Amino acid sequence: MASTSSAKGADIPALVVAALLLIAAALVAYDAKSQTIVSTYGVGPTAMPYVVSAVLGVLGLCHLVVAFREGLPKPEAVDSTAVLWLTGGLIGLIACIGLGGGFIIATAIVFSATARSFGRQALAVDFGIGLVLGLAIFLMFSKLLQLTLPSGPLEKLF
């Protein structure tokens, strides 16, 4: 843990967290303010959001203080290729489901991209494994548990 405080300037990550918390506080308060239903007596649906908004605001200010003092712990270096592959796999998953590609193909995309991000260099083989895994899960869900997973061209065959 390298917690040596940088004497000059603020800790950027802590500043970002502070800003995000303050924005969230404002959003929650704005949403509560624009609500239309009011309770007859006791507290209505807006009370808790105002409390939460206040707490978020205080936490944001605390992070602001932290930013100018010790800052957040310094993280380790990132292997950005790995993160990019994983992110790509997840976006592929969302796109595949969104475009009606079905669960099995989506599984194959996630499986192969994740394996690639953890250093395997056999994308085609992993895609095949993913297809088989997806098929097995789909059949278990539809036949055994009677739950439906998103269907695409492949799922309609069964």
Next chain:
Amino acid sequence: MDTFNALMHGFSVAIEPSKLLFALVGVFLGTAVGVLPGIGPALTVALLLPVTFKLDPAGSLIMFAGIYYGGMYGGSTTAILINAPGESASLATALEGSKMAKAGRGGPALATSAIGSFVAGTIATLGLAFLAPWLVEVAVKFGPWDYFALMILAFVTVSATFGDSPLRGITSLAIGVTLGLIGIDRLTGQARLTFGVPELLDGVEVTTLAVGLFAVGEALYVASKRFRDPEEIVPIKGSLWMTKEDWKRSWAPWLRGTAFGFPIGALPAGGAEVPTFLSYSTEKKLCKYPDEFGKGAIEGVAGPEAANNASAAGTLVPLLTLGLPTSATAAIMLAGFQQYGLNPGPLLFAERPDLVWGLIASLFIANTMLVIINLPLIGLWVRLLAIPQPWLYAGILVFAAMGTLAVKASVVELSMLFVFGFLGFLMRRYDYPVAPMVVGLILGPMAEAQLRRALQISLGDPMILLENPGSAILLGLAFIGLVAPFVMSGLNRFKASED
């Protein structure tokens, strides 16, 4: 002798073949996910929530409890053999356990942790069985203001005990509570924080948040620092069995570990880290061979392992009697109760005694199953560690996608999974604990409901919270818990330098 009769009745439920099967599946799954790095009991139960939706509630809950107990057993195997604790609860075990394994004493280390877990689990489950009816009687008298104060206290302890910094813990909790606001207000039907997205009207699913934080976030985090040295499995050499000397040195730490673990788990103080480290340092002080510590002292495995399991059983006390979750797994188990329309608490003991006592009785059975499947089958569990990391995480993410899609098959839900995954990744990088967020999501709406109920009774006068002695004391404790870490930050620094 009411408790005894109730427990006996529970056993008659728990030994039904279907319940035994659920328990067996639970302990197998639990041990497996405990052994595997990157996947723990909280994530497993979260993934199983949508799958078990249509199954028998008692059976599913027995399975969840088996997973919880099994995860504690399995975590120690990983901690001892590859010095990579699967859960933070196994950190203390790894200290001495991995040294023992390197010295060729991996067998006895695994044995003392398994038998210690059994002893502690059994004693603590007995504690649960006898404490629960008593607590239920107290809880019957609780008003909504007391429940609200209790939840506030749990908020404070949960965010203070997970992680190093109370500020980051509370921030994580606050994000969870904020997420809990999203959706339709149950009392008035007012939509909150939905920004016109119809999918958000039902609120944020626990499964989606837990899977995003624990599966996607963890995978991103591990992938991002992949270039670090790979972990090595230490092969088990020599006998699995403990010598007479080992037994003599283990039994007292087991009992002391239980004595630390159960009360700390049962109080809404959250976390298994505190009792395991308390147990570790106590054994270090009491040990007759203090110079062995740091080189593989068996006491340093026996004590923390017992503490770890006892605290898991302890966590079930507030969960079952008050409906108050104090760990991530307990929070997700609460969601499991809720998906069947069951609300843990005094009412559940009165209305569904077969279910509650069947669950408690099955914990004894699960514990016995665990010690049996752990000792002779240890070779099987070790082989799990040989699964190549790329396939392991690829599989975890496939199951993550499956769990999310089984809850709600929509692009919005998957996008939330993606966002929570990145949030979990960033939180891990900057050392924010993620467990308080899950607790906040589940406990937040409950706390709000109790507060509003209390204020409806008092016609809007907030002083009702301070006029009732119960809630006043609990809120006072919460306030002390909140302020103390900041006041005593000087003390913390002292603690850190001692290490």
